[in-house]
Amino acid sequence: MSRRSEAVLAVLTACFFWSGPILCAAARSQQLNDRPIIGVLAQENLPGDQFAAGFSYIAASYVKFLESGGARVVPIRINRTEEEYTKLFYSINGLLLPGGDVDIQTSQFSRAARIFYNLALKANDAGDYFPIWGTCQGFQQLSVLTARKNLLTLTKTKSVALRLTLTPAAQSSRLFRSFPKDLLQTLTDENITSNFHRWSLSMQNYSRNAKLKRFYKVLSTNSDGEKEFISTMEAYRYPFYAVQWHPEKSPFEWIDKPGMVHSISAVRTSFYSASFFISEAMKSQHRFSSPAEEDKALIYNHQPVYRGMTAVFVQNYYFD
Numbered sequence: 001m002s003r004r005s006e007a008v009l010a011v012l013t014a015c016f017f018w019s020g021p022i023l024c025a026a027a028r029s030q031q032l033n034d035r036p037i038i039g040v041l042a043q044e045n046l047p048g049d050q051f052a053a054g055f056s057y058i059a060a061s062y063v064k065f066l067e068s069g070g071a072r073v074v075p076i077r078i079n080r081t082e083e084e085y086t087k088l089f090y091s092i093n094g095l096l097l098p099g100g101d102v103d104i105q106t107s108q109f110s111r112a113a114r115i116f117y118n119l120a121l122k123a124n125d126a127g128d129y130f131p132i133w134g135t136c137q138g139f140q141q142l143s144v145l146t147a148r149k150n151l152l153t154l155t156k157t158k159s160v161a162l163r164l165t166l167t168p169a170a171q172s173s174r175l176f177r178s179f180p181k182d183l184l185q186t187l188t189d190e191n192i193t194s195n196f197h198r199w200s201l202s203m204q205n206y207s208r209n210a211k212l213k214r215f216y217k218v219l220s221t222n223s224d225g226e227k228e229f230i231s232t233m234e235a236y237r238y239p240f241y242a243v244q245w246h247p248e249k250s251p252f253e254w255i256d257k258p259g260m261v262h263s264i265s266a267v268r269t270s271f272y273s274a275s276f277f278i279s280e281a282m283k284s285q286h287r288f289s290s291p292a293e294e295d296k297a298l299i300y301n302h303q304p305v306y307r308g309m310t311a312v313f314v315q316n317y318y319f320d
Helices: 003-018 021-029 060-068 082-089 108-125 137-147 181-189 203-208 210-215 264-281 291-297
Strands: 037-041 056-059 072-076 094-097 132-135 153-162 193-200 216-223 228-235 240-243 315-319
Touching: 037 060, 037 108, 037 264, 056 060, 060 072, 060 264, 060 315, 072 082, 082 108, 094 108, 094 137, 094 264, 108 132, 108 137, 132 137, 137 193, 137 210, 137 240, 153 228, 181 264, 193 228, 193 264, 203 210, 203 216, 203 228, 210 216, 240 264
Parallel strands: 037 072, 037 094, 094 132, 132 240
Antiparallel strands: 056 315, 153 193, 216 228, 228 240
């Protein structure tokens, strides 16, 4: 049996044991795509960014995070038409909603995220596999899109490293099932997940909202000492994943602040997170219309700007 066949068999076996029918649809009928391309959604520039060129940016750490898992990246610019977003949706194999600091109900970031989210729901319902990953602000955006309201609450988590409190569902989850057991143990024992957020989805608000409870399975929680909030979740029926912490920061961001962790275990966590998401994207068969169109869209056509070792993001890509 070839390596490709073995990989497909492994996906099918895993799918049978721990995924639902929608999640298995693409894996049953299609081979893996070993050239996945992930779209990363840009967002409005941070206020006061002296390096900003254009009006939107993507932190380079998210690009490197995805590349470390074996994917290429296409930037998704804001202020594009729904028709343009739809065309791009059917060209890429997954979507990453990054962290940041924009309004997740009224910004151009939130508008584009809503369009892609709805396209992904329809595609997956039709057996067209398309995964979404949300980090920090991306986590929050997914919660708002699903609940159709903002249920976030303020927490004292602006710059702190935390250990994960894994729920019973974590062991059988699609995401954490792919992690080595020793790494899962470290995640529960040591403060290695970087948190840089003011807003969180509390367990209380999640539990009170029927839409969220039906849609997402809670894989881990954390506490700021006063409020318990969700730190990791995945959708029951869709390949949607959300982390309130930052797996991309440990290997790729270097600002000297509390909450930044560069230990071997933290870097391994980043790798296994990226590797898992890219394995999901490999189940998508979306393609660009031509090699020329693909080449034109890739982020290799843009140069990241070095912002200095004291910047929140060491490098950013900027877009008009």
